[in-house]
Each structure stands twice: as structure tokens, then as C-alpha cells.
Amino acid sequence: MEVLFLNLKAQYLAIQDEVQEAMQRVIEKTAFAGGPFVQQFEQEFAAYCQTKHAMGVGSGTSALWLALAGLGVGEGDEVITTPNTFIATAEAITYAGATPVFVDVDEHTYNLDPALIEAKITARTRAIIPVHLFGQTADLAPILAIARKQGLYVIEDASQAHGALYQGQPAGSLGDVGCFSFYPGKNLGAYGEAGGVVTNNSDLTRYIQMMKDHGQSVKYYHDMVGWNDRMDGLQGAVLSVKLKYLDQWNEQRRQHAQAYTNLLSDVPGIVLPRTAEYGTHVFHIYAIRVEQRDQVKAEMEQRGVHCGIHYPLPLHLQKAYADLGYIRGDFPVTERCADSFLSLPIYPELTYEQIAHVARVLKQSLAAVDGLVIEGDGHAAPAAPAYRKTSIIS
Numbered sequence: 001m002e003v004l005f006l007n008l009k010a011q012y013l014a015i016q017d018e019v020q021e022a023m024q025r026v027i028e029k030t031a032f033a034g035g036p037f038v039q040q041f042e043q044e045f046a047a048y049c050q051t052k053h054a055m056g057v058g059s060g061t062s063a064l065w066l067a068l069a070g071l072g073v074g075e076g077d078e079v080i081t082t083p084n085t086f087i088a089t090a091e092a093i094t095y096a097g098a099t100p101v102f103v104d105v106d107e108h109t110y111n112l113d114p115a116l117i118e119a120k121i122t123a124r125t126r127a128i129i130p131v132h133l134f135g136q137t138a139d140l141a142p143i144l145a146i147a148r149k150q151g152l153y154v155i156e157d158a159s160q161a162h163g164a165l166y167q168g169q170p171a172g173s174l175g176d177v178g179c180f181s182f183y184p185g186k187n188l189g190a191y192g193e194a195g196g197v198v199t200n201n202s203d204l205t206r207y208i209q210m211m212k213d214h215g216q217s218v219k220y221y222h223d224m225v226g227w228n229d230r231m232d233g234l235q236g237a238v239l240s241v242k243l244k245y246l247d248q249w250n251e252q253r254r255q256h257a258q259a260y261t262n263l264l265s266d267v268p269g270i271v272l273p274r275t276a277e278y279g280t281h282v283f284h285i286y287a288i289r290v291e292q293r294d295q296v297k298a299e300m301e302q303r304g305v306h307c308g309i310h311y312p313l314p315l316h317l318q319k320a321y322a323d324l325g326y327i328r329g330d331f332p333v334t335e336r337c338a339d340s341f342l343s344l345p346i347y348p349e350l351t352y353e354q355i356a357h358v359a360r361v362l363k364q365s366l367a368a369v370d371g372l373v374i375e376g377d378g379h380a381a382p383a384a385p386a387y388r389k390t391s392i393i394s
């Protein structure tokens with residue numbers, strides 16, 4: 001049995017008629033750039049996130065940059081964020097003219113550790129960007145308290161957390177502004193590039209609406225030097241169709257995560273994801289931690305189970321950010337995670353049989369890496385229980 005890491009085709013087949021109809025309407029109206037289908041999605045997404053405003057933009061990266069620029073973050077400013085994220089979070093800070101300042105993450109949620117933030121605040125700090133990694137929000141209450149005390153903005157990078165909750169509130173709605181990616185593989189994914197910004201701040205909304213459309217208030221009358229960061233009409237239409245299924249899909253992801261956790265809880269030497277008490281996880285990624293990760297991944301690959309790594313190299317150790325002057329050892333939790341993270345397949349369309357198969361193949365692969373064989377591996381079963389010799393990760 002082969003299990004793909006991601007299977008967008010399976011999801012398409014389940015909603016094929018609706019998506020094709022929606023796309024057909026856009027084409028017949030030739031509403032390709034911005035327009036009524038984007039506006040409709042914006043209204044629906046604002047309602048979903050319980051914010052006053054939502055704006056469709058070109059990508060998640062753009063959403064972050066527009067939020068920073070719109071809040072006046074730029075040259076000479078510092079923005080605190082996590083090195084344990086996709087590079088777009090930091091790129092947006094750099095692109096806005098500011099400097100990313102990294103803070104290590106919590107060992108259990110893999111998100112920004114609130115206890116480490118204040119030591120990094122300087123006179124130049126303007127904002128904090130917590131990233132809701134893998135589908136679970138950062139611990140926002142203490143982060144918001146620090147921000148309020150220090151007069152900083154909080155920009156949520158909710159690109160992996162569509163529909164996640166923090167103390168019952170939707171991800172993206174708790175800070176000054178929430179940024180989303182609708183990259184195809186995200187929990188709410190477009191059929192191309194797209195992103196979104198949600199906020200209750202009307203000034204910020206006006207700024208982003210103009211900025212993303214060449215700074216024009218009236219067509220061909222430009223009040224400021226803007227940019228082109230509009231969402232495509234086709235993406236708006238697809239996203240409207242898919243938003244209706246998001247909660248159901250997230251529930252299926254949670255059930256799959258629970259199934260993995262049940263099947264793997266007795267395997268020594270691996271660390272399973274934890275759900276913090278404060279929120280509802282939407283499992284964009286189901287990442288375990290395991291020693292000799294690359295070998296385990298290769299063994300699984302050989303057996304037809306495809307996994308991911310999110311992410312193999314933390315941002316502070318990327319060549320692109322060498323000039324920030326960080327070294328290995330600066331963020332030990334993030335570094336340990338990067339060396340041991342292994343993302344198992346998780347998407348709504350998986351069957352329980354597939355999940356059980358992935359769990360079985362993982363156990364076989366762990367044993368193979370340790371030079372052992374276990375039942376079902378095509379070899380003789382060993383006498384002793386044979387999962388992991390070592391247990392290294394706390």
C-alpha cells in the first residue's frame with residue numbers, strides 16, 4: 001500500500017462538481033482579478049474568523065508584509081518571532097525593512113515561548129509575530145499581555161491554523177491582525193496562490209485595500225504608491241466552496257491525529273504531538289520527533305509511506321539570514337526539533353486502514369534503523385519486543 005504525504009486530488013474529487021461550477025461562474029463573468037467572488041469570500045471569511053474585516057491578497061507572504069507595512073513597521077524596527085517556522089514569516093519582516101529577532105519555542109507546542117519574549121524586547125521592538133505552527137495556536141494570552149504592557153502589535157501568522165481556536169476564539173482574531181496563507185496544501189487551500197488578512201482595525205483595512213491595488217482610491221487615481229497584491233477571482237470562488245467544508249475537514253484531521261496517537265503511544269523513543277489545554281488543534285501537520293530521523297524517513301519511503309520534514313533547518317541557521325549573526329546553540333529547542341521532526345501523512349481523505357498502515361510501517365522502519373526486524377516486515381519475527389533501543393528525546 002502506498003500512502004502519499006499529501007493528496008489534493010482526493011479532495012478535489014469529493015467537491016469536483018461544486019468547484020467546477022464555481023469556476024465556471026467566474027469565467028463567464030470574467031471576474032478574474034479581485035471582484036465580486038473575492039468580495040464574497042472576504043465576507044464569509046470575516047464571519048468565520050469573527051472579525052470585522054477580511055481581505056483577500058496574493059499570498060500568505062504578502063498578507064504578512066501588508067500587515068507589517070500597514071501598521072507602520074519598517075526601517076530600524078525589530079519584530080520578534082520564532083525561528084521554528086517557514087521562512088515567509090521572517091521574509092515579510094525583512095521585506096518591510098525591519099529586522100527579525102528570534103525567540104525559542106516551547107518544547108511541547110513548538111510555538112513561541114512567552115517566557116522568553118521580554119528579554120528580547122528593546123527600544124526598537126514594534127511587533128510580535130506568533131506563528132500557530134502545525135495547526136495549534138501559540139499561547140496567546142501571555143503574549144498579548146506582554147504586547148499590551150510594552151505597546152507592541154501582535155500579528156498572528158495563522159497560515160497553518162485555519163479554524164484553530166484559542167480559548168474558544170478563532171486563530172487570527174485575537175491579535176491586532178491575523179494573516180493566512182491559502183497555498184494549495186494548507187487546511188484551507190486555493191487552486192493557486194492566495195492569502196488573507198483579518199482584523200477589526202478599519203484604518204489598517206483601508207490601507208491594505210489600497211496598497212494591494214496600486215494605492216488607488218478610485219480607478220486610476222492613486223493616493224499612495226501601492227503594489228499589486230490582489231487575490232484572483234478564481235481563487236475567491238474556490239475558497240468560498242471549500243470554506244463550507246473546513247470545520248468538517250478539521251474534525252477529520254483531529255480524528256486521524258487521535259488514531260495515530262492511539263496506535264503509537266506505546267512506541268518508545270518517539271515523541272507524539274500534544275494538544276495544549278488552551279485550544280483546539282487543527283493538525284495541519286502531525287509531526288512526531290524521532291532520533292535518526294533521516295534514516296527512519298528513508299526506510300518508510302522504501303515501504304511506500306511518504307513523510308515530510310517541517311522544517312529541516314531553522315531560520316536562524318539559514319544562509320539567507322547569516323548576516324543576523326546567530327549560531328547553532330542559540331535556540332536549543334528549535335534546533336532539537338529541526339533535527340528530529342518527522343511529519344506523517346495527515347489529510348481529511350485518509351482512511352483508518354491507511355493510518356494503521358503508516359503506524360505499522362513506522363514501527364517497522366524504527367526497528368530496521370536499529371538493526372532489528374519485527375513482525376510483518378517480511379523477516380522472521382524476533383523473540384523480544386523490538387521497537388527502539390534508545391529513548392533519547394525528553
Ligand SMILES: *Cc1c(COP(=O)(O)O)cnc(C)c1O
Nearest residue numbers: 059060061086088089159181183
Ligand atoms: C505557508 C506559510 C506562509 C506563506 O504562505 P504563502 O501563501 O506560501 O506565501 C507563511 N507562514 C507560514 C507559517 C506558512 O506555513
